[in-house]
Amino acid sequence: MTEPFVTRDCDVLVVGAGGTGMRAAIAAAEAGCSTLVVSKSLLGKAHTVMAEGGIAAAMGNVDSPDSWEVHFADTMLGGQLINNWRMVDLYSREVIDRVRELERWGGLFDRTDDGRIMQRAFGAHSYRRLCHVGDRTGLELIRTCQDRMVHTAGADVRMECTLTRLLTGPGGVVGAMGYDRNTGEFVVIRAKAVVLASGGWGRMYRYTSNSWEGTGDGAAMAYQAGAELQDMEFVQFHPTGMIWPPGARGILVTEGVRGEGGILRNAEGERFMERYDPIKLDLSSRDVVARSIYKEVEAGRGTPHGGAYLDIASQRTPAEIRRKLPSMVEQFEALAGVDITREPMEVGPTIHYTMGGIRVDPETGASSVPGLFAAGESAAGLHGANRLGGNSLGDILVFGRRAGEAAAELARSRAGFADFSAAEVSEEQEAVLRPLAGGEPGENPYALHQALQEAMQDDVGIGRSEESLRRALGAIAELRERTTRMRVGGGRVLNPGWHACQDMRFMLTVSESIIRCALERRESRGSQWRFDFPEKDDRLARVNLVVRDHEGTMAVEERPVELMPDEVVARLNRSRFFDPANLPSHYAGKVEPRPVEAH
Amino acid sequence: MAEATPGVATGADGAAGHQPAEAQSGLTGVTRTFRVFKGVPGGEAGYATYQVPEVVGMVVLDAIHHIQRTQDGDLACRWNCKAAKCGSCSAEVNGHPVLMCKTRIDTLPEGTITVQPLKSFPLIKDLVTDVSRNYETNKLIPPFTAAPDDGEPWRIQQMDIDRLFEYRRCIECFLCQDVCHVNRTHELSARFFGPRFFVRVASLEMHPKDVLDRRELLAETGGLSLCNITKCCTEVCPEHIHITDNAIIPLKERVADVHWDPLRWVARRLRGAPKAGST
Numbered sequence: 001m002t003e004p005f006v007t008r009d010c011d012v013l014v015v016g017a018g019g020t021g022m023r024a025a026i027a028a029a030e031a032g033c034s035t036l037v038v039s040k041s042l043l044g045k046a047h048t049v050m051a052e053g054g055i056a057a058a059m060g061n062v063d064s065p066d067s068w069e070v071h072f073a074d075t076m077l078g079g080q081l082i083n084n085w086r087m088v089d090l091y092s093r094e095v096i097d098r099v100r101e102l103e104r105w106g107g108l109f110d111r112t113d114d115g116r117i118m119q120r121a122f123g124a125h126s127y128r129r130l131c132h133v134g135d136r137t138g139l140e141l142i143r144t145c146q147d148r149m150v151h152t153a154g155a156d157v158r159m160e161c162t163l164t165r166l167l168t169g170p171g172g173v174v175g176a177m178g179y180d181r182n183t184g185e186f187v188v189i190r191a192k193a194v195v196l197a198s199g200g201w202g203r204m205y206r207y208t209s210n211s212w213e214g215t216g217d218g219a220a221m222a223y224q225a226g227a228e229l230q231d232m233e234f235v236q237f238h239p240t241g242m243i244w245p246p247g248a249r250g251i252l253v254t255e256g257v258r259g260e261g262g263i264l265r266n267a268e269g270e271r272f273m274e275r276y277d278p279i280k281l282d283l284s285s286r287d288v289v290a291r292s293i294y295k296e297v298e299a300g301r302g303t304p305h306g307g308a309y310l311d312i313a314s315q316r317t318p319a320e321i322r323r324k325l326p327s328m329v330e331q332f333e334a335l336a337g338v339d340i341t342r343e344p345m346e347v348g349p350t351i352h353y354t355m356g357g358i359r360v361d362p363e364t365g366a367s368s369v370p371g372l373f374a375a376g377e378s379a380a381g382l383h384g385a386n387r388l389g390g391n392s393l394g395d396i397l398v399f400g401r402r403a404g405e406a407a408a409e410l411a412r413s414r415a416g417f418a419d420f421s422a423a424e425v426s427e428e429q430e431a432v433l434r435p436l437a438g439g440e441p442g443e444n445p446y447a448l449h450q451a452l453q454e455a456m457q458d459d460v461g462i463g464r465s466e467e468s469l470r471r472a473l474g475a476i477a478e479l480r481e482r483t484t485r486m487r488v489g490g491g492r493v494l495n496p497g498w499h500a501c502q503d504m505r506f507m508l509t510v511s512e513s514i515i516r517c518a519l520e521r522r523e524s525r526g527s528q529w530r531f532d533f534p535e536k537d538d539r540l541a542r543v544n545l546v547v548r549d550h551e552g553t554m555a556v557e558e559r560p561v562e563l564m565p566d567e568v569v570a571r572l573n574r575s576r577f578f579d580p581a582n583l584p585s586h587y588a589g590k591v592e593p594r595p596v597e598a599h
Numbered sequence: 600m601a602e603a604t605p606g607v608a609t610g611a612d613g614a615a616g617h618q619p620a621e622a623q624s625g626l627t628g629v630t631r632t633f634r635v636f637k638g639v640p641g642g643e644a645g646y647a648t649y650q651v652p653e654v655v656g657m658v659v660l661d662a663i664h665h666i667q668r669t670q671d672g673d674l675a676c677r678w679n680c681k682a683a684k685c686g687s688c689s690a691e692v693n694g695h696p697v698l699m700c701k702t703r704i705d706t707l708p709e710g711t712i713t714v715q716p717l718k719s720f721p722l723i724k725d726l727v728t729d730v731s732r733n734y735e736t737n738k739l740i741p742p743f744t745a746a747p748d749d750g751e752p753w754r755i756q757q758m759d760i761d762r763l764f765e766y767r768r769c770i771e772c773f774l775c776q777d778v779c780h781v782n783r784t785h786e787l788s789a790r791f792f793g794p795r796f797f798v799r800v801a802s803l804e805m806h807p808k809d810v811l812d813r814r815e816l817l818a819e820t821g822g823l824s825l826c827n828i829t830k831c832c833t834e835v836c837p838e839h840i841h842i843t844d845n846a847i848i849p850l851k852e853r854v855a856d857v858h859w860d861p862l863r864w865v866a867r868r869l870r871g872a873p874k875a876g877s878t
């Protein structure tokens with residue numbers, strides 16, 4: 001039986017209203033398409049606001065030797081060379097224009113003495129490269145795009161609406177459906193093209209910098225619609241999250257603290273990064289720094305609450321700290337009672353970002369399902385096995401725009417709206433409403449979520465093994481069975497317990513894909529650290545793992561990494577951190593040693 | 600298959616491996632009583648009482664989440680970042696408009712803690728109100744506009760950025776809109792932009808590259824003169840923006856220049872063309 005629903009038509013449907021979604025919507029609307037952005041939250045609250053450090057773009061305003069080629073090389077090396085090189089190429093060239101464009105839309109950036117955009121140092125970037133405004137760059141980006149979008153004719157927004165399923169027909173995706181969070185009313189949207197800009201997923205972990213929204217809806221919906229998910233094993237632990245007090249655990253401490261000169265010390269006062277990365281030190285890549293903190297704690301040199309000290313107070317004056325890191329000062333003062341201009345912070349790894357996502361065409365963001373596009377954190381390819389800080393805000397601008405334009409082009413080529421299947425709608429309604437069915441008391445979604453977090457944090461965390469991953473897979477199967485019996489009180493009007501039931505469906509699919517890929521990648525690379533396979537495997541340097549639905553079960557397949565042509569490989573030595581010893585065999589001998597730097 | 604080292608694989612939760620559970624839980628042994636508004640418009644409404652075990656550093660939002668998890672699954676609140684950077688979890692705690700994620704319960708007086716929705720906005724359910732009129736107001740404000748021939752790359756001085764950055768810190772929590780008596784007591788929001796959008800206009804008007812003039816808009820549609828600078832907005836701003844001193848008063852001065860100048864007023868009447876800022 002079909003419940004009532006409201007319908008809405010638009011040329012391009014954008015799922016998510018973070019930086020990616022808004023940039024895609026601006027592009028699609030400017031191309032003349034009626035564009036609807038659907039957001040689970042209020043506009044301007046998306047996770048983009050938590051990006052603090054800046055946008056990496058090789059403008060060379062501070063360090064003149066910088067160039068897009070160096071940025072390309074840094075990003076490929078940071079991603080352990082399994083990134084999609086064509087995405088990295090487009091990205092490192094175009095992000096400079098996207099920053100200028102943002103400025104032209106009213107976005108603010110800190111300045112150099114001669115009035116140009118200021119750039120700061122960040123982990124594993126060869127030069128000072130991050131365009132920023134204090135430590136609020138993500139907020140600035142989202143507010144600028146928000147203002148641009150609401151004043152762009154043809155772009156409309158539906159706030160506080162959860163989409164739960166992509167609707168498909170013989171020709172691919174025909175729309176999506178979901179419900180209004182505030183009223184519980186069902187919504188069916190017909191669209192000629194859909195852009196997933198739904199961000200990443202961290203909520204299946206106990207300690208995360210993600211908000212409640214990071215439940216992987218987009219990836220799970222794409223998977224259900226037949227799209228391929230790639231590189232799901234790569235989940236980024238940001239090395240510096242707050243660890244105390246307990247309620248603040250996981251909240252992000254920007255890498256900008258280290259970019260501005262902050263250093264990490266263990267409980268014995270040692271600057272331990274000297275041991276793990278004597279060249280890049282505290283500004284090593286995030287995977288390396290997170291593991292280093294973990295190892296220090298394991299060795300018994302952790303701080304009282306099990307982390308490391310991050311010290312900027314001894315490196316910069318209080319006035320400098322207040323000017324460059326104002327929200328860090330405020331955050332520690334308000335939540336932890338710590339004055340970071342005088343005392344060190346206590347920090348530890350927190351789940352922050354997901355490199356994996358929907359497998360897309362590098363130029364257009366098109367997925368393998370016709371009509372379905374993805375960009376930003378919900379797409380895979382740009383960051384490979386580990387993302388460099390500052391490359392996410394750039395990613396969302398470059399590929400948000402590209403996906404929006406490509407979706408608009410497809411939409412314009414389609415004469416009308418394809419019909420959705422009424423059976424698909426009623427099947428989905430039934431699944432969504434099941435927890436409200438009453439009857440016997442069933443499983444509590446909050447308790448199931450907590451059980452999922454325990455399983456993922458303990459067994460699919462910063463380090464994994466065959467044994468721990470198998471255990472987690474068992475936990476997922478058990479939880480999946482229990483979710484069929486979820487029951488909640490209350491009705492459909494703004495009921496967080498009911499909403500939590502939908503989140504569980506998405507998180508279980510995405511969690512399973514993380515585990516299955518992590519099992520198949522029997523090596524340690526980037527953010528994937530296998531205790532039982534601590535080294536890199538040369539063969540797997542040529543492999544991306546992909547999952548897709550195969551008649552109701554999750555199939556893992558290997559896909560060859562698209563190899564860089566010789567003239568592109570040759571660029572790698574432009575990175576200051578290029579080391580020929582780290583090249584996989586298929587690139588060996590194709591890169592000249594790094595020329596001596598001229599000064 | 601190589602065996603995982605016992606105690607490593609299971610403790611692989613980031614940095615917490617060696618900490619005993621009690622040390623990590625941070626329970627203080629104190630139980631706090633929360634009185635939380637529950638209800639929908641036109642339906643039953645009232646206060647529900649909950650007991651919450653206090654944890655070191657606990658904020659009101661932690662307590663609400665605890666209640667949702669363990670006692671009342673459908674208690675509605677809005678939140679996102681839980682780090683005072685998104686401005687979603689605005690509510691009134693013991694009568695004060697605050698961000699719940701930033702309000703530590705150890706800073707509140709002993710006794711019952713009362714949590715209510717924002718008073719100046721229509722109720723949706725429990726602690727959640729309909730703040731959509733703010734988004735409508737924003738659409739009335741012409742966006743940032745640079746001169747088309749102002750070629751890139753731009754040179755701007757840091758001093759200008761520092762001044763604008765104060766306005767741009769706004770996280771749109773709408774606490775200022777909630778506390779402002781023009782909205783709250785006099786219910787004049789239909790002809791009053793409110794503090795948040797005066798800050799917004801200030802960020803545009805004072806941008807060295809913006810070429811529009813929004814002063815007549817402020818005077819006519821924005822209702823700037825309704826503000827009688829009681830500074831309540833500044834007091835509740837979680838971002839410590841000096842809303843009254845640095846946004847509203849400078850705008851009032853600019854508006855006075857064009858809108859309340861008697862000579863210009865006469866000229867406008869004679870010409871019938873109210874174009875502000877033509878000088």
